[in-house]
Amino acid sequence: TQLLxxxxxxxxxxxxxxxxxxxxxxxxxxxxxxxxxxxxxGPVLLVTVVxxxxxxxxxxxxxxxxxxxxxxxxxxxxxxxxxxxxxLCAGPKGGSNYKLTFGKGxxxxxxx
Amino acid sequence: SQTIHxxxxxxxxxxxxxxxxxxxxxxxxxxxxxWYRQAAGRGLQLLFYSVGIGxxxxxxxxxxxxxxxxxxxxxxxxxxxxxxxxxxxxxxxETGSGANVLTFGAGSxxxxx
Numbered sequence: 001t002q003l004l005x006x007x008x009x010x011x012x013x014x015x016x017x018x019x020x021x022x023x024x025x026x027x028x029x030x031x032x033x034x035x036x037x038x039x040x041x042g043p044v045l046l047v048t049v050v051x052x053x054x055x056x057x058x059x060x061x062x063x064x065x066x067x068x069x070x071x072x073x074x075x076x077x078x079x080x081x082x083x084x085x086x087x088l089c090a091g092p093k094g095g096s097n098y099k100l101t102f103g104k105g106x107x108x109x110x111x112x
Numbered sequence: 113s114q115t116i117h118x119x120x121x122x123x124x125x126x127x128x129x130x131x132x133x134x135x136x137x138x139x140x141x142x143x144x145x146x147w148y149r150q151a152a153g154r155g156l157q158l159l160f161y162s163v164g165i166g167x168x169x170x171x172x173x174x175x176x177x178x179x180x181x182x183x184x185x186x187x188x189x190x191x192x193x194x195x196x197x198x199x200x201x202x203x204x205x206e207t208g209s210g211a212n213v214l215t216f217g218a219g220s221x222x223x224x225x
Contacts, residue, residue: 100214
């Protein structure tokens with residue numbers, strides 16, 4: 001079973017701080033995705049990483065895919081209250097083209 | 113542009129009653145469609161997926177069923193709800209290109225009492 005473990009489960013920080021959240025697996029993934037979900041809404045895709053060692057930047061968010069394609073991290077610089085939400089990582093399940101397996105997420109709260 | 117609609121947004125049902133959640137996609141054809149359940153605001157569990165009309169794959173044995181009567185319509189049903197069916201149900205679609213990029217609906221919050 002391909003599992004994605006996310007840490008920390010909960011993170012509460014002050015506006016302006018930096019943070020990193022992690023997504024780890026014992027399995028190799030062909031790609032990993034990061035989604036952000038706000039309360040009462042569906043997740044929204046932030047980024048897909050496909051190459052080992054790849055780094056992608058989305059404004060203040062930096063995503064990295066591990067060299068061995070077993071882990072990924074999301075770093076947020078100068079967090080803002082609008083960054084508050086549940087951050088989920090996901091990867092193709094069993095190499096399937098149709099199914100994603102999701103981690104349990106990191107619930108981030110940025111306090112003003 | 114493509115849009116995805118789910119309804120109802122909120123539902124409170126007694127144990128033993130039937131369920132029907134509906135999802136429709138606009139602006140695309142032959143999408144892959146998915147039903148996920150999210151418990152307590154955390155990770156998503158894949159329930160069903162469909163790659164075409166009438167084609168349903170079930171991921172987890174359970175009290176629920178799914179149907180795809182039209183290309184862009186996906187329905188989640190139950191004949192008799194259980195307390196454990198409570199949760200946040202999310203419909204999603206993707207183009208079927210193999211990119212696995214999901215676009216989610218706004219979700220349906222089901223409470224079974």
